[in-house]
Amino acid sequence: MKVLVAVKRVIDYNIKVRVKSDQSGVDLANVKMAMNPFCEIAVEEAVRLKEKGVADEVIVVSIGPKVAQEQIRTAMALGADRGILVETDEPLESLAIAKLLTKVVEVEQPGLVILGKQSIDADNNQTGQMLGALAGMSQGTFASEINVSENSVEVTREIDGGLQTLSLNLPAIITTDLRLNEPRYASLPNIMKAKRKPLDVKTPADFGVNVISGLKTLLVESPQERSAGVLVGSVSELVEKLKNEAKVI
Amino acid sequence: MSILVIAEHDNGSLKDETLNTVTAAVQIGGNVDLLIAGENCNAVAEQAAKISGVNRVLVADHAVYAHQLAENISLLVSELAVDYSHVLAPATTNGKNFMPRVAATLDVSQISEITAVVSADTFKRPIYAGNAIATVQSTDKVKVITVRATGFDAAVCDGSATIESLDKATDAGLSSFVKEELAQSDRPGLTSAKVIISGGRGMGNSSNFSLLEQVADKLGAAVGASRAAVDAGYAPNDMQVGQTGKIVAPDLYIAVGISGAIQHLAGMKDSKVIVAINKDEEAPIFQVADFGLVDDLFDAVPELANSL
Amino acid sequence: MQREAMEFDVVIVGAGPAGLSAACRLMQQAQVNDQELMVCVVEKGSEVGAHILSGAVFEPRALNELFPDWEEQGLALGEKVSADEIYLFKDEQKATKIPNCMVPSTMHNEGNYVISLGNLTRWLAEKAESLGVEIFPGFAAAEILYREDGAVKGIATGDMGVDENGQPKDSYMPGMELHAKYTLFAEGCRGHLGKELISRFNLDSDSDPQHYGLGIKELWDIDPAKHKPGLVIHGAGWPLGKNAAGGSFLYHAENNQVVLGLITDLSYENPYLSPFDEMQRMKHQSVFKQYLDGGKRVSYGARAIAKGGFNSLPKMSFAGGLLIGCDAGTLNFAKIKGSHTAMKSGMIAADTLIGVLASGDAGGQDLTQFAEDFKCSWLNEELQCSRNFGPAMHKFGMVFGGVFNYLDQNCFKGKLPFTLHDLKPDFAQLKPASECHKIVYPKPDGVFSFDKLSSVFLSNTHHAEDQPCHLKLQDATIPLAHNLVLFDEPAQRFCPAGVYEIVEDEQHNKAFQINSQNCVHCKTCDIKDPSQNITWVTPEGAGGPNYPNM
Known part of the structure; x- marks a missing residue:
């Protein structure tokens, strides 16, 4: 079985983002970029499936600028076998990404597609589900455990208030949550080996996909800073205000 | 429309x-x-x-x-x-x-x-x-x-x-339900709780966290901790709220004995209502709190538990 | 688990200006000579540039030699210096502008650039990689490996995935041994492996003790109307005044940004001094405030500076390797510049090495040829001419030292027939707290000045949770039993990142707490601890600050 993993290049999770003064977006100049943490978990899960003998090939795909090759190489250093970059300098919306991934799925015919549940930049949490709809596949989002058998995969999902387990027909889409696994470190020899693994570069035009989006970002602002409220004189006054004014207890 | x-x-x-x-x-x-x-x-x-x-x-x-x-x-x-x-x-x-x-x-x-x-x-x-x-x-x-x-x-x-x-029912036939395990604990997890009460280094030691638990039990709240409290060994790391811990946004966040360093605020500033209880009236936490109480937490927290 | 090993011709520790210049030069020369060469660079930062922090006004002399066509190759270096201003500050309000003709010639900056050194190293790394160098960011050189004959054999990267008690976690990955014919150590000021080498090979037996400063820097977005691209401002006097030597700076960089900071000489005596708080209050000086008003702080960081210069320069070669750049101490303090000198030292090292390797050398020799090559370079001449600058400031104070330096640099061009020495190491300078006045710093106003933790927040500092503390105490009792009693534990104040705290519990029992996750890798604790009890070692690779444009 082939496993396809989609990864995204995003601002490193340790970097404090800063809104540009012209409010056109977030300042990314000379800022450290990295693989989206949820995508790293997806890569790790796929590599573990290969190590268990469930998967025989792990293909990693990214859609983004040329430098997103770095993240594909990282995925290959972690154990993916080959990479595909769909190169575009346009920032694409989830729907366009899902359409492109659908085409990759058509070509590669994977048994499982594993994606991060969301990227830490746009925080959309859409791509995996959209791909599921477009490719007519079942989905197990927010996975914290997966068990693959002959024709199905059992996925434990982190839902509000607990865990839900579903059985999905293969081929299926999995999106990863934090507790699915702890990704390994890439070793130096594997980083060097990854430089020689095959990496195919395509463009959206190669797939004949229209990437125009119905969404337009008009403005990006810093969140409103909180301001100091009132000082209360006693516990009873505090309780009274929480009950009657803020209505939170 | x-x-x-x-x-x-x-x-x-x-x-x-x-x-x-x-x-x-x-x-x-x-x-x-x-x-x-x-x-x-x-x-x-x-x-x-x-x-x-x-x-x-x-x-x-x-x-x-x-x-x-x-x-x-x-x-x-x-x-x-x-x-x-x-x-x-x-x-x-x-x-x-x-x-x-x-x-x-x-x-x-x-x-x-x-x-x-x-x-x-x-x-x-x-x-x-x-x-x-x-x-x-x-x-x-x-x-x-x-x-x-x-x-x-x-x-x-x-x-x-x-x-x-509606007289509609379509089965896509792609997936099926196996089981569901909803958390049975009396106290919700930090990231899903509607109310959180967190303690900082001002708690003094780990056993004092039981004071917070008494309030939490009354409110059905989760108990959290600041990095300083975790580093001081008062609370385990999985209770940590902040930049290096969990990011939470409950309806009510009660910060007890927490000074309010930006690293902590990064993890809870999106809470709907923030309450701060601290004896240091200059603590930065009061700059973001909707309701602040300048008081010794060892007096205020038990009183809060009793009045709920 | 057994460590694996990889073999290279040259292993370079640190992807800063010295290490990357050496790497580039090695590959350039190898291409010219049609020589096969395997060169790798390990870097503890999460990416190249992540741990680089410098002023920086950059003198392009070494870069012009390394890449004469850097401009055509697409390097946008920064803003060309448009004007130099030097002030003597008396207090928050009063400032005297020093006429240009009275300024030591080394402090003139025509032809120089206001740059981000981090971004320059990012460019150099791209060049090095395209020349065939293997660069591994996120891998800290944790240990020096020696051959049986005592020569340096290479380095080992740190183990990853170890918990705070030293036990392997699920993610455990043992370090790698990187063996090389020659290893270049380019860790920057007070490198922890460099420190070991200097002591093991007695490299400093013929030199003065190294002297240090602590540079604390911020990056601000300012009102475009106030931005004067290329304006370079230096200041002396307030706020450090008599408490410490040092100086302030504010440079107008690109994109409506200014960089500013304060260098505090770590030879200060009063344990109550806090370089961080001095830097915060410095911004209230009217000369600086006029530009910052209406602006917003973007980034913060700190790094120690090796400023002893020529007299403190140790022997730079030893069996199996070389010490280059600020790891040795090639900074020219008279110019307050170390980037071009670090680059040049790396290039000289490469030139020495390429010849040795071409002759089929098996490695492990003490490359005494390097000292000869160094001596014949402009770098040696430049450092020698500036040798009296720092000691003069120490010996004669800022005013008379300044006069001396003016005469020395402008009239005698550094060729006076005598040398001033400064023999007391910085850590030994602290006086007992009882003999010193307590310094009361103003509270940060949240507009121009800020507290430590919100500053560290802007350095994007991160260390993986649950790992061994990388700030090692030789004797865990010293902070409370000795340093606290005698010096009111100065680590609480000299650390610019709030790593060290004295905490008290309900019963007023005191404890010395190390918040190692805040560490910005400036190395000041390793330098200034009066008991020399703190040893800085590398945390898990990729830990530390993530500076964007510093």
């Missing part, structure tokens, strides 16, 4: 997030219909009919919707959606699960987790974990939207909508 809101429920009762989502729909303007897809969910429909602002409650009652399987629900919703200008669902794990499938099926974008309605086609939503707020405009024929509950007040329940049952 007409808006379809998908209700969040567990077949037995309606979940609160639905009320906040209806408020968002009312702000967009137009007729609001509410869809309840589930199995044996009459009680939910009765409840939902009382939400003011709702015109009709549509009920799809069938075994295929019992467990909110995304493949099945999304087929139903996308079929209904063509008659609406907007489709809204709460940004719960359930709403997040099926709504993008609806959007993709309709060949439109989804606008995730809106926190404000600017106009019928323009919305605000947090990006970069809430460190930036984007204003986005949609030109799609149907606007598919998930709604962050904390961004909107709950709709009041003094209405009387009509209830209509």
